[in-house]
Structure formats: structure tokens, C-alpha cells
Amino acid sequence: MPSKYVVRNFQENSFYHVFNQGVEKRPIFLDETDYATFLYYLTVYLLPIEKAAQMYPDTPVRLYEKNLTEEVKLIAYCLMPNHFHLLLKQETANGVSKLLKQLTNAYTLYFNQKYQRVGALMQGPFRAAPVTEDKLFIHLVRFIHLNPLVAGLIGDLASYRWSSYNWYLGNQADIPTEKDKVLAFFPSVGALKGFHEDKTDYGKNLEKIKQLKIDD
Numbered sequence: 001m002p003s004k005y006v007v008r009n010f011q012e013n014s015f016y017h018v019f020n021q022g023v024e025k026r027p028i029f030l031d032e033t034d035y036a037t038f039l040y041y042l043t044v045y046l047l048p049i050e051k052a053a054q055m056y057p058d059t060p061v062r063l064y065e066k067n068l069t070e071e072v073k074l075i076a077y078c079l080m081p082n083h084f085h086l087l088l089k090q091e092t093a094n095g096v097s098k099l100l101k102q103l104t105n106a107y108t109l110y111f112n113q114k115y116q117r118v119g120a121l122m123q124g125p126f127r128a129a130p131v132t133e134d135k136l137f138i139h140l141v142r143f144i145h146l147n148p149l150v151a152g153l154i155g156d157l158a159s160y161r162w163s164s165y166n167w168y169l170g171n172q173a174d175i176p177t178e179k180d181k182v183l184a185f186f187p188s189v190g191a192l193k194g195f196h197e198d199k200t201d202y203g204k205n206l207e208k209i210k211q212l213k214i215d216d
Contacts, residue, residue: 007128015131020122021083035162041106071095073178078147078163085144127214138185139205
């Protein structure tokens, strides 16, 4: 894994594109329950405890004790069959690292028990790249959301259930996504939708975010 993508010192009030994939690029989500379980942990760790408890009343107290809603904000995400993308804002020191450790450990334990396997599920430490320019920020959000479309998994972006795209359109249940920074770039939700559908603009700007893609 390229060392330039293993961030050692995450800064407070800063944005990061985070990526990880399965060992040897093997699938880490084999059915819908797997995707839903990963999002369950993401929600329990990042949504305010009161809201998370309403969504998942049977959640063990020990998970709420690991809540990081004041330490990390989720801006965008996309889960793919063998990898995932997260766009995160670190609010306090070590927030991103704590989230990825908790998320990876919890999901790996679930996956290994379900499929009767042992050992690591992810291919080493997660990769991360700082997002330091506003002009690149929104193009990265689009890149993350377009993953299933570019990969040929779907023909209609709104039909994909495992990304934050539908949450931005208002078509999805309460996932802990901080929408304000993204929506501030657009006069309306319709404009955001049009931005995602503009293939010509996407192609022109893909090179600009090359250093942020981190999934090569």
C-alpha cells in the first residue's frame, strides 16, 4: 500500500478522503445484510446517541460508549463490493483513526463470525488523503457517489442504496451525513443532481482530483 496515503497526523477541523479494501481485493460485502451492518456501525458511532437509540433500540450500551459524534463528521460515503470510500471531517484529535479502528474491528468480527473465517478482512491500514481545497471538495463528493455507476453495477445512480447520494436527494433514512457543506455549493437539490449527472464535466475534472482518489 502506498505510504503516501497512510496519514500519520490528522489535523483538527480538516477533511479527509478515506479508503480501504478487502484483502487481495476480495469482496467485503457479500449480501445486503453485510452492507446494512457496516452502515449500522457507522450510524451508531457517528449519529447522536439519542437518534441512534431511536433507530436501533436494541443496540448494546457498549457501542454507545464508543460514540464519536463530537469527534468526526461524515460528509459522504459509498460502499462497493470489495471496498469503501468515506469523506470525513475530523473535529478533534485522533477522531478519524478511532472511527476507522472501531468500524473495521466491529465489522470484521461480524463478517468472520458470519462466514466462519479468521484473520484480517481489510488490506492493511486504511488509506487517507487530506482535502485542502474547496474547488476539489465537491468533485471528490461526486467521484465517491459515482463509483457504482462507473463500475457498471447500476444504470441509475439513485437506485444504489449503499451511498450517501440518496440522502442528499432526500430519499434515504437518517444516516449521519453532514450535508450543509456540500449543499452550500448548489442553489438547489436539483442542481446537485444535475452536477452528478454531468458526465462531460466529470471527465474534465477527474484529473484534478487524481491525488485524492487513493484507490489505484
